[in-house]
Amino acid sequence: MNFVIDGIRYHVDIIGEGFPLILLHGFTGNTKTWSPFQEKWGKHSKIIAVDIIGHGGTESPTSVDRYNMMSVVKDLSLLMDMLNIGKADFLGYSMGGRLALSFAMAHPHKVRKLVLESATPGIDTEAERLTRIEQDRKLAEFIIERGMTEFVDYWENIGLFQSQKSLPDHTQARVRTQRLENSIIGLSNSLLGMGTGSQPSRWEQLHLLTNETLLITGSLDKKFCEIAAKMTQKIKNVEWVNIKECGHAIHVEESEKFGTIVSRFLSK
Numbered sequence: 001m002n003f004v005i006d007g008i009r010y011h012v013d014i015i016g017e018g019f020p021l022i023l024l025h026g027f028t029g030n031t032k033t034w035s036p037f038q039e040k041w042g043k044h045s046k047i048i049a050v051d052i053i054g055h056g057g058t059e060s061p062t063s064v065d066r067y068n069m070m071s072v073v074k075d076l077s078l079l080m081d082m083l084n085i086g087k088a089d090f091l092g093y094s095m096g097g098r099l100a101l102s103f104a105m106a107h108p109h110k111v112r113k114l115v116l117e118s119a120t121p122g123i124d125t126e127a128e129r130l131t132r133i134e135q136d137r138k139l140a141e142f143i144i145e146r147g148m149t150e151f152v153d154y155w156e157n158i159g160l161f162q163s164q165k166s167l168p169d170h171t172q173a174r175v176r177t178q179r180l181e182n183s184i185i186g187l188s189n190s191l192l193g194m195g196t197g198s199q200p201s202r203w204e205q206l207h208l209l210t211n212e213t214l215l216i217t218g219s220l221d222k223k224f225c226e227i228a229a230k231m232t233q234k235i236k237n238v239e240w241v242n243i244k245e246c247g248h249a250i251h252v253e254e255s256e257k258f259g260t261i262v263s264r265f266l267s268k
Contacts, residue, residue, distance in 0.1 A: 002057075003082055005075045008066065011057030012079070013049040016042025019112070020088035021266065022076070023049040024096030026118075026249070027190060028155060028179040030056030033093065033251065037259045044267050045089065050076070052096065052194075054186030062185060067193025069200070073103045080110060089266055091115040093251060095190070098122065098199060104211055105202055114213045115262055118224045118248045121202035121231065132197030140188040151187070152179045163220050163247030175252060206234035213238045214265045218246030218253065239265070 003010045013031045015038050025033040031049035034041075041047055051058035053072055065071070076099075080088060089112050092100030097119025104111045123129040143151045156164075156176060164172060192198065213235050215228045219242050232240050241261055243254050251258045 003079060005078050005082070006071075008053060008061060008075065009059045010053070010075065010079065011051040013047070014083075015047045015049075016045055018043075018045045019266075020080075020083075020085045021045035021047050022080075022088045022090050022100075023047060024052060024090070024092035024099050025049075025055065026094035026096050028055075028152075028182055028187060029093070029096070030178060030181060032056075032178050036255050037251070037262070040259045040263060041266075044263065048079075048083070048085075048088070050079070052099065052190075054190040055182055060183045060186030060189065062189070064189050064193045067189045069099065069102050069194050069198070070106070072099060072194065073106050076103055077107055077110065086110070087112050089113045089115070091117070091262065092119060093117040094119060094248065095194060098196065099194070101202060101209075102199065104209060105205055108209070108211060111211050113266060114209075114211045115216065115265060116213065117216045117250055117258075118218070118221060119215075120196060120224070120227045121206055122199050123196055124201045124203040129197045129201070132195065134197075136191040136195035136197060140191040143184055143188045143191075148180055148182070148184055148187075152176060155179065160221070160248045163218070163253060164249065167253065171252065175249075203230075203234070206231060207236065209235050210237060214262075215240040216250055216258065216261060217242050218248060218250050219244045220247045224248065 001012050023034045030051050034049050054060045090100040097116040104114050217225050217228045228240050232238050246253045
């Protein structure tokens with residue numbers, strides 16, 4: 001299903017009945033990220049899976065400004081209005097988690113429960129933020145200069161995803177195919193407009209978050225475990241589940257556990 005939101009055509013999959021659940025994939029992902037969970041979650045939620053701008057079936061505009069985090073937050077708010085949804089649960093993975101958290105901070109009255117998988121509130125020091133912006137700029141140039149296949153070859157071999165090397169070949173192939181379905185300009189501009197360095201840091205506002213929040217991490221993903229530990233000290237109504245012997249993408253590496261944990265949290 002397509003919706004034109006502020007001039008951009010968004011692709012959205014809507015499945016199931018129940019309380020609305022908006023699903024936001026990670027960088028290089030699309031709505032297919034959530035396909036394995038549709039049957040399970042569709043029993044208790046109305047699933048609204050969104051291809052984030054620059055990804056999947058959603059348009060990839062050439063203007064980097066259109067990828068600004070708060071611009072995309074506005075798009076999601078307008079989508080909820082179009083669907084006559086006053087309040088929804090939000091689940092976001094990595095980049096999608098940063099987007100879900102940004103939405104919850106901007107529109108707390110539109111969020112019931114918040115699930116953040118391997119997500120961060122941003123970078124809280126100026127020096128680190130500028131370094132990350134430069135890293136993302138170089139990676140964006142790499143995508144444009146070398147093309148999608150070479151980029152995916154590089155991306156699937158970074159340290160963040162090393163734990164996926166032990167997954168069955170068909171699972172790794174499914175993830176790779178999904179990544180290759182994206183566009184060069186969409187991924188490049190996503191790094192420039194929605195990268196961790198480009199977004200506003202939310203660390204100092206976390207104490208204002210009142211929504212019931214679930215953090216999910218994998219124990220092998222040390223960086224995001226440390227981030228989650230810090231977040232639990234700042235968020236009032238928070239639960240943290242850390243999955244043993246699992247990396248960054250829990251929904252891929254331990255899909256059955258992940259699906260059950262999310263269902264339990266949303267249903268209670």
